[in-house]
Amino acid sequence: MEEIEISSYPLDQLLLSANHRHEKIDRVTAGSISYDQFFRNFMQRNRAVVVEGIVQDWECFQRWIDRSVVPPKLNVPYLKETLPNGPVPVADCERQHYNSHEKLEQSLFEFLQSWETDDDRESTRKRFYLKDWHLRSLLPEYRFYRTPALFTSDWLNEYLVEQGADDYRFVYIGPKGTWTAFHADVFGSYSWSVNIFGRKRWYLLPPGEERKLLNSLRQLPFSVTEQSLRDAGVTFFTIEQKAGEAIFVPSGWYHQVMNVEDAISVNHNWFNGCNVGTVWDNLRSSLADVRREIDDCHDMDNFDDHCQVMLKASFGMDYADFLAIVLYVCDKRLKSIQEEGAEKVKQIDDYVLGKHHVMFDLGAIRDLLGEMVEKKYLDCYPALNCLAVNCLKKLVSVGLTL
Numbered sequence: 001m002e003e004i005e006i007s008s009y010p011l012d013q014l015l016l017s018a019n020h021r022h023e024k025i026d027r028v029t030a031g032s033i034s035y036d037q038f039f040r041n042f043m044q045r046n047r048a049v050v051v052e053g054i055v056q057d058w059e060c061f062q063r064w065i066d067r068s069v070v071p072p073k074l075n076v077p078y079l080k081e082t083l084p085n086g087p088v089p090v091a092d093c094e095r096q097h098y099n100s101h102e103k104l105e106q107s108l109f110e111f112l113q114s115w116e117t118d119d120d121r122e123s124t125r126k127r128f129y130l131k132d133w134h135l136r137s138l139l140p141e142y143r144f145y146r147t148p149a150l151f152t153s154d155w156l157n158e159y160l161v162e163q164g165a166d167d168y169r170f171v172y173i174g175p176k177g178t179w180t181a182f183h184a185d186v187f188g189s190y191s192w193s194v195n196i197f198g199r200k201r202w203y204l205l206p207p208g209e210e211r212k213l214l215n216s217l218r219q220l221p222f223s224v225t226e227q228s229l230r231d232a233g234v235t236f237f238t239i240e241q242k243a244g245e246a247i248f249v250p251s252g253w254y255h256q257v258m259n260v261e262d263a264i265s266v267n268h269n270w271f272n273g274c275n276v277g278t279v280w281d282n283l284r285s286s287l288a289d290v291r292r293e294i295d296d297c298h299d300m301d302n303f304d305d306h307c308q309v310m311l312k313a314s315f316g317m318d319y320a321d322f323l324a325i326v327l328y329v330c331d332k333r334l335k336s337i338q339e340e341g342a343e344k345v346k347q348i349d350d351y352v353l354g355k356h357h358v359m360f361d362l363g364a365i366r367d368l369l370g371e372m373v374e375k376k377y378l379d380c381y382p383a384l385n386c387l388a389v390n391c392l393k394k395l396v397s398v399g400l401t402l
C-alpha cells in the first residue's frame with residue numbers, strides 16, 4: 001500500500017505565516033512533485049495548480065475513448081457494454097434555474113445516443129451535460145480510476161464512503177459548448193478535476209475577488225466572461241485544461257468552466273486538515289445567516305435546533321454532521337497510534353497515512369475543537385460541546401498540548 005506522508009510535524013512556522021499574492025497558476029508534472037511539496041506549496045497555501053501527466057494508466061482514460069479514429073471520440077459501445085443503463089443526472093445548459101442550470105434525469109443510453117451519430121451534433125448534443133454522476137459509488141467494484149496520491153488526504157469521502165453514505169466523487173461528460181456556471185464549491189471544500197478527454201477552459205478567481213461582481217442586491221452573476229471580469233477589475237486566471245491534466249481548485253476560489261471540446265472528467269470535492277477550518281468558518285457563517293433570516297421566531301421553542309434543520313437544508317450539512325466527520329477521523333487516527341501493532345490509517349483507493357500525517361491531522365483537529373470550545377461556539381448545543389470536550393481530552397492523553 002502506498003504511503004502518503006509529509007516530511008515533518010509540526011510544520012515550520014515560516015511556511016504557515018507565508019503571505020503571498022496570486023500572480024500566476026503554476027503548472028507542474030505529476031512525476032516531479034512530491035506529496036510533501038504539493039501539501040506545503042498548494043494545499044496549505046490554498047493556491048491553485050495544474051498537474052500535468054496524471055492519468056495515463058486509468059481504465060477510463062484508456063477504454064472510454066476510441067483513439068483509433070481521428071478525431072478520437074467517446075467509445076459508446078464500450079460504455080454501453082460496461083455500464084448499467086440507469087438514470088443519470090443531466091444539466092440543461094440552455095435553461096437557468098436560480099444560479100445553476102436546470103437539472104433533469106435521462107437514462108444513460110438515452111444520453112449516450114446523441115454521441116453515437118454525428119448528424120445532429122449541433123441540434124441536440126450541445127445542451128445536455130451529464131454531471132455530478134456518482135458512478136464510483138454506484139459501481140464500487142469498477143475501478144475506472146484511482147485517486148491521484150496528491151489528493152488522497154480526504155476526510156469527507158473517507159468518512160462518507162466508510163459509512164456507506166452519499167459521497168462527493170463524480171464523473172462529468174459534456175459535449176462541446178456545455179458549461180458549468182460561476183460558483184464556488186460546496187462547503188468551501190477543495191476540488192480536483194482530472195480531464196480524461198477533450199479540453200476545458202476555466203476562469204478561476206482567488207478568494208474575495210468575486211465580491212467585485214456583486215450587484216446592488218448583493219447577488220453574484222450566473223455567468224462571467226473575460227470581458228466582464230476585466231471590466232469589474234477582477235484578478236482572475238484563464239486555464240486551458242487538456243486531457244491527462246488535473247486542476248486543484250482551492251477553497252473559496254470561484255470558477256466557471258466551459259467544455260471547449262467534447263470533454264470527460266473525474267472530480268472529487270474534499271476537505272482535510274489543511275482546510276477544515278475554512279469549512280467550519282463557512283458552516284458558522286451560514287448558521288449566522290439562518291439565524292438572521294428567522295430572527296423573528298427567536299422566542300419559539302427549540303429555536304436553535306430549528307436553525308440546524310435549516311442549516312442542513314441550505315448548506316448541505318449541520319453542526320452534528322460536521323462533528324461526526326471530524327470525530328470519526330480523529331478516532332481512526334488515535335487508534336492507529338494508541339494500539340500496539342495497529343493497522344495503518346487507510347485512505348481512499350488503498351493508500352495509507354504516514355506517521356507525521358497522522359499527527360498533523362490530529363493537531364488540526366485539536367486546533368479546530370479547541371477553538372470551538374474556547375470561543376463557546378457550541379454553547380447552544382450542549383451535547384455537541386460535550387463530544388468536542390471529550391475528544392480534546394483524548395487528544396491531550398496522547399500528548400498533544402492544547
Ligand SMILES: O=C(O)CCC(=O)C(=O)O
Pocket residue numbers: 172179180185191192193200249255257258265267
Ligand atoms: O467541469 C466542470 O464543468 C465543473 C467542474 C467544477 O466545478 C469543479 O471541479 O469544481
Ligand SMILES: [Fe+2]
Pocket residue numbers: 183184185191255
Ligand atoms: Fe466547482
